[in-house]
Ligand SMILES: Nc1ncnc2c1ncn2[C@@H]1O[C@H](COP(=O)(O)OP(=O)(O)O)[C@@H](O)[C@H]1O
C-alpha cells in the first residue's frame with residue numbers, strides 16, 4: 001500500500017469536505033437568522049410557513065433532502081442534469097456538489113434557526129424595554145444590546161451542531177461527490193485494506209478537535225459576565 | 228398650566244380593565260409618588276407615560292406640548308415615538324442593565340449611539356453635497372436643505388461665511404465635533420457615577436455589583452439623557468431591605484437638584500418624606516390625591532385607610548423580624 005498516494009487522495013477528498021463545511025456555514029448561519037425572524041414574525045402567514053418548512057426539514061433525513069434537490073431540475077423543470085450542467089457551464093460533479101451544498105444549507109439553516117429563536121426569545125423583555133426608554137432604535141437595540149447576548153447563548157448549541165455538520169458532510173457521497181469519506185471508501189477497494197477508512201477517521205477527529213478547541217476558547221472569552 | 232398633565236387615561240388588556248379615567252398633573256421640579264396595592268395599575272400607568280404601552284383613550288401634555296392624544300387618528304412613527312420617549316426616563320424594578328457592558332458603558336451607551344447617529348446624518352449630507360459638486364449638479368435640493376445645512380455648520384462650529392461646499396473642512400469639523408462630544412459624554416457619565424457614589428466601580432460588569440449598586444447605575448443611566456421627568460417603578464422592591472436605603476438616598480439627592488420625578492413606591496416613610504404630592508391608586512383609578520400630610524394623616528376613603536393600616540402592619544412585621 002502506497003501511503004503517500006492514499007494520503008494525497010484523502011487530502012483531495014478532505015478539500016471537498018472542508019469546502020462543503022465552509023459553504024454551509026457561511027450561507028446557513030445568516031439564512032438561519034432570517035428563518036428565525038420568519039418563525040417569530042407577527043405576520044401569521046409568514047410565521048406558519050417558515051415554521052412548517054423548518055418542521056419538515058428537521059423531521060426528514062438529510063440524505064433524502066439531498067436526493068430531492070438533485071431531482072428538482074428534472075421533475076420540476078424537465079431539465080436533464082447534463083443539460084443543466086452545460087447551461088451553467090460547470091462539470092457534472094461540480095453540479096452535484098452544488099446540489100449537495102443547497103441541501104446542506106437549507107437543512108442547517110433550519111437547525112440554526114431554532115437555535116437562534118430559542119436564544120432570542122430567552123432574552124428578557126426588560127432588555128428591549130430598557131433600550132426603548134433610552135430612545136434607541138429597533139436596530140440599535142438588536143445589534144448593540146440583544147445580539148451579543150444571543151451570541152453567547154447560542155455558542156454551546158452551535159458547537160454541537162457544527163461538529164455534527166463535519167460528520168454529516170460524509171452524506172455528500174449519495175450524489176457521488178468525492179468527499180473525504182467517499183475517497184476513503186473508494187480506496188478501500190483499490191488498496192485492499194481498511195487503513196484509508198482509519199486515516200479518514202483521524203482526519204475527522206483532528207478537524208473536530210480543532211473546532212472543539214476553538215469553541216472552548218470562545219466560550220471562555222464570553223464568560224466575562226453573568227446575567 | 229401644569230408641567231405634565233394626564234387627562235382621562237384608560238387602558239384595557241383584553242377584558243381586563245387596568246386604568247379607568249386617570250387624571251392628574253404635576254409641576255416642574257415636583258416629586259410625585261404613586262402608592263397603592265399591587266395590581267392597581269401603577270406600572271401600567273408609568274408604562275403608558277413612557278410610551279411602552281398605548282392608552283386606549285386619553286391625552287398627555289408635557290411642557291405645553293401634546294405628546295399623546297387618542298382622539299388624533301394618526302399613529303406616531305417609530306422615530307416620533309423615540310423622540311417622545313426621550314422626554315421621560317424610566318427606572319425599572321428589575322434594573323435591566325446591559326450585562327455585557329461595564330458600568331460606565333451602560334451609562335454612556337445611549338448618548339454615544341445618539342451622537343453617532345447624528346454624525347452619520349451629517350456625513351451623509353456632506354457626501355451628497357460633495358457628489359453634487361463633482362457631478363456639477365445644481366439642484367433645487369440645495370435650497371431645500373439650506374436650513375439643515377446651516378444647522379450642521381452651527382453645530383460643528385464652522386466659521387462665518389463657510390458653507391457645506393468646503394466639505395473637506397466640514398468633514399474635519401464633524402470629526403472634531405464628534406470627539407469633543409464623546410469626551411463630554413464620558414465626563415458627564417463620570418460625574419453621574421461620582422454622584423451615585425460608584426466611581427470606583429466604573430470598570431465592573433453589572434454582575435459584579437450588588438442589587439442596590441445596580442439600581443443606582445440604572446438611575447445614572449436614565450439621568451445621562453437628561454429626561455424632563457424621571458419615573459421610577461418600585462425601584463427598591465427587588466432589593467434586600469438593607470440595600471434599600473442607599474437607593475432611596477440617591478433618589479432623595481435628586482430632589483435636591485430640583486429633578487421632576489414620578490415615583491411608584493411601597494416605601495411609605497420615603498414617600499412621605501420626599502414627595503410634594505401623593506397619588507393613591509386603587510383598581511385603576513386615582514382614589515385619592517394630596518399632600519403627604521393629607522394622605523397619611525387625614526385619609527378620606529376607606530380604601531386608603533385600609534391600605535395604610537395594612538402597610539403599617541407589614542412594616543411592623545418587618546421590624547419585628549429585624
Ligand atoms: N401586558 C398585560 N397583559 C394583560 N394584563 C396585564 C398586563 N400588564 C398588566 N396587566 C394587568 O393589569 C393589572 C394592573 O397591573 P400593574 O399595572 O402591573 O399593577 P401594579 O403595578 O399596580 O401592581 C393587573 O391585574 C395585571 O394582571
Ligand SMILES: [Mg+2]
Nearest residue numbers: 269270271461
Ligand atoms: Mg407594578
